[in-house]
Amino acid sequence: MTDPEIETFPSPDALAAAVAGRLVVRLAAIQAAGRTPSIALTGGTVAVKIHQAVVTATEGHEDVDWGNVDIWWGDERYLPEEDPERNAGQAWDAMLSHLDVSPGRVHEMPASDGPHDSVQEAAEAYGETLRSRGGEGFDVVMLGLGPDGHVASLFPGSAQLDVRDAVAVAVTDSPKPPPERVSLTFGALNRTAEVWFVVTGTGKAGAVAQALATGDDAADVHDLPAVGVHGRDATVWFLDEEAASKLG
Numbered sequence: 402m403t404d405p406e407i408e409t410f411p412s413p414d415a416l417a418a419a420v421a422g423r424l425v426v427r428l429a430a431i432q433a434a435g436r437t438p439s440i441a442l443t444g445g446t447v448a449v450k451i452h453q454a455v456v457t458a459t460e461g462h463e464d465v466d467w468g469n470v471d472i473w474w475g476d477e478r479y480l481p482e483e484d485p486e487r488n489a490g491q492a493w494d495a496m497l498s499h500l501d502v503s504p505g506r507v508h509e510m511p512a513s514d515g516p517h518d519s520v521q522e523a524a525e526a527y528g529e530t531l532r533s534r535g536g537e538g539f540d541v542v543m544l545g546l547g548p549d550g551h552v553a554s555l556f557p558g559s560a561q562l563d564v565r566d567a568v569a570v571a572v573t574d575s576p577k578p579p580p581e582r583v584s585l586t587f588g589a590l591n592r593t594a595e596v597w598f599v600v601t602g603t604g605k606a607g608a609v610a611q612a613l614a615t616g617d618d619a620a621d622v623h624d625l626p627a628v629g630v631h632g633r634d635a636t637v638w639f640l641d642e643e644a645a646s647k648l649g
């Protein structure tokens with residue numbers, strides 16, 4: 402497991418621009434090597450800033466063919482398709498609708514008014530799609546961080562943290578509204594070359610410090626799910642100064 406890389410920025414906007422710039426460079430390099438990149442987006446307010454910055458970064462980087470990128474999500478709120486709280490809708494509004502993506506390569510998690518009768522069925526269906534279309538895993542998984550250390554919709558003390566035999570799981574009691582969600586499991590999130598945590602604000606500083614603590618101070622994954630996710634080649638923490646404020 403590689404040591405975490407910590408990148409600190411003066412503001413959320415600076416963080417978003419840096420993440421967006423690194424993403425387009427990474428995608429272009431993978432495509433130049435003849436592969437179709439595969440990324441997993443996150444939900445949350447930092448993600449929206451990043452999505453907006455990706456549009457700007459793409460304008461300055463002609464080499465990215467967004468039609469040849471597989472786009473997945475790490476989690477989704479199990480709401481009707483048009484609900485403004487859905488991570489996919491927010492990504493389409495801020496980024497995807499401004500890029501030449503291939504709809505067949507944008508893999509949204511199912512909505513509650515979709516073809517499935519329950520969030521459990523929706524999770525199983527998404528897991529099957531990822532198993533069949535997800536190839537060798539992701540090149541980049543982006544993750545926001547909750548003040549409680551949750552990532553995707555994997556929350557402290559939840560049973561989903563110990564699920565090993567599924568790619569995606571249903572959550573019905575999320576402490577962060579809405580209660581019903583679909584989330585990738587640790588097994589799926591960790592099938593990635595790089596994990597990028599994107600975190601801003603003093604409210605997350607404690608969780609960041611706990612997640613990066615080592616030795617006897619290292620957090621248990623059941624208390625702080627973020628420690629359960631690592632990239633094969635890199636685990637990068639993109640932090641603004643507030644989120645980094647409790648690091649030694």
Ligand SMILES: O=C(O)[C@H](O)[C@@H](O)[C@H](O)[C@H](O)COP(=O)(O)O
Binds near residue numbers: 445545
């Ligand atoms: O669907 C979600 O809510 C997320 O995927 C969740 O894991 C989010 O990324 C964190 O809670 C951070 O959210 P903020 O960036 O808004 O604090």
